Amino acid sequence: MPDAMAMTLPFDVGADSPAILPLTVRDLVLRFGEATVLDGLSLDLGPTGCTIVLGPNGSGKSLLLKLLHGLLQPTSGRIAWGNHAPSEITARQALVFQKPVLLRRSVAANIDFVLKARGRDPSARRTLLEHVGLAHKANQPARLLSGGEAQRLALARALATEPEVLFLDEPTASLDPASVLAIEKIVGDARARGVRIIFVTHDVSQARRMADDVVFLHGGRVAEHSPATDFFPEPRSAAARDYLDGKIVL
Amino acid sequence: MGEAFSLALALVFSGDADLLEIVLLSLRVSVTASVLACLFGLPLGALIAIGRFPGRNAVLILVNSLMGLPPVVVGLLVYLHLSRSGPLGFLGLLYTPTAMIIAQTILIAPIVAALSRQVLEDLHTEYADQFRSLCLTGTQTVQALLWDARFSLLTVGLAGFGRAVAEVGAVIIVGGNIDHLTRVMTTAIALETSKGELALALALGMILLVIALGVNAAVQSVRLTAMRQAYA
């Protein structure tokens, strides 16, 4: 992969727009019928860095991302990005799904689609594809890419929207180690350029590599929110401790 | 059957001018109707697929039911409108190929809408979250879905063409089966049957089948070539 530091991406994070950070979440409740997924969750996130969201299966990590991104409405509670509700600023954020949703078109056309939809300079495509190491596959059908390549394309497409916040929902869940590292490098570069990263993962070693701070979800609430330097050596909550020890956490 | 088969071959290889005229008119009417039905039916199908509006379910049921429209009923409705004594009689369109195109378009637009609705709704289920994350407008969403489903929608269009080229009830009423003007394959088959020329009718039927096969094969080969280049 080309050296990202040598690249100049067409980035201009948060230019002249009202700030959407810090993030404030208060008493967030999400219910589907009888099932309560989030049960009074509160959270504060600062303006920079990479926040890792950890938690057992079913703790509502993916749903929390969709709520923060404005794709889902909570049953009750409040989410404020600066002074904005999530649905007002969805366009200033991007979300990369666990299973990349690629259009049935060429690699290049997947990027072009977003650049056009957002009215961005079409020449950015080349830079973006080089940045994620897919320039040589530009004319191939996106659906024929390997899992790692597909996720890199999904990341390039997310970056093409020039997001101020990048949500990642277990983007490396089924990838080989080299692909995982390639993706982590792209995400790390974005973070270095000031994109706020909110990253859901199950991979504890990945969390150690990426995290500035860690949010641990349990029982529909934030069981613990600590700087990475505190969380990994000495988690405060019992649930997080069990989770890190590999015990079953329900 | 054997007689019909050799008659069909003889007709084709003699280069019968009347037959050619009828075949070309059949193709012109039904292909045009299919294109028109797609122009109206695909956006309608897309609207129902991704739209959430009051009465959506009722529209869906209506469109699905209209797939079963009897051609004769469509023919009658169009006749009543295009008749000189009807509201659109001043256009002078009755007993012209245009009237036949209109009738077949009405007949198959619901088929295109209903089938494309299913195709597009399935695709939209896959794309919905990603598209909302990208903040696409409704128009952008519809365009993207139509383009990405294009190979499935081609099959939808073919289903419409198949229904159009095979129907006789609508075109015989609004076209009148006028020799050298509005006679198409199906009305010619109906005429020969009523004259007791069963072998000739069957021979024409075989030729119609071959034409339908040809159109399908042509579209399929275009589709396969394009798919190999664009899509997995």
Added chain:
Amino acid sequence: MIARHIAAVAVALVAGGTAWAQDSILVQSTTSTANSGLYDYLLPIFQNETDIQVNVVAVGTGQAIRNAENCDGDVLLVHAKASEEKFVAAGFGTARTDLMYNDFVVVGPAADPAGVAGMNDIQGALAKISEAAAPFASRGDDSGTHKAEMRLWSSAGIDPTAASGEWYRETGSGMGATLNTGIGMGAYVMTDRATWISFNNKQDYVVAVEGDPDMFNQYGVIPVSPAKCPSVNADAAKIFADWLVSGEGQAAIAAYKVSGQQLFFPNAPEN
């Protein structure tokens, strides 16, 4: 926006449809004259002389009259005198002229289940068919032939519709379709002789009843009235109708033969 594009393309596509030729007329006709090939023989002769394009829509007499009443035709050529006179009386036609005649026949299977073969008394034959409850296939479509058939049943004092669905079977279709159906189920069928002679799926069927003066079948021609229907091509319609009843047109009708048999006998009044 999209809607405007769609409308533009739609208009372009539909406008590609052929419009009517400038000097053309449409004849709303009964099927027997078309199916027997009479028009294929007559029209080239007429068009040779006049440059008027004649288009023919062949449907049952009842439907032809209704279409003409909707102004969807310039000339009416059918075979149901009473209905034709009503059509003219109501102002839809300028004048009705006798054009030609032939006769109706009853055809049946060689086995002749009702024993009517060779009869020339239609009322007697219908009575025997009814008594034997032998299958009889009727047009049942308000066509000229159907009206004639109903008139004959009535003159025989029989209401066959009481046995509808039993031995009396109304197909609700054209002459050819009714012949195909009737032959398929071994039923007697009443048809005009022209259609029968040119019909090509006779199988073992033969003419069983013929020769009764009551089975006379008169065809008439009527130009549609421009007073009722301003859209008609009245001049061309009159030229065509006049030609049909002229010496030349009548001679051409008489000259048309299928398998050596004359199908229509001209009987327009001379003037």
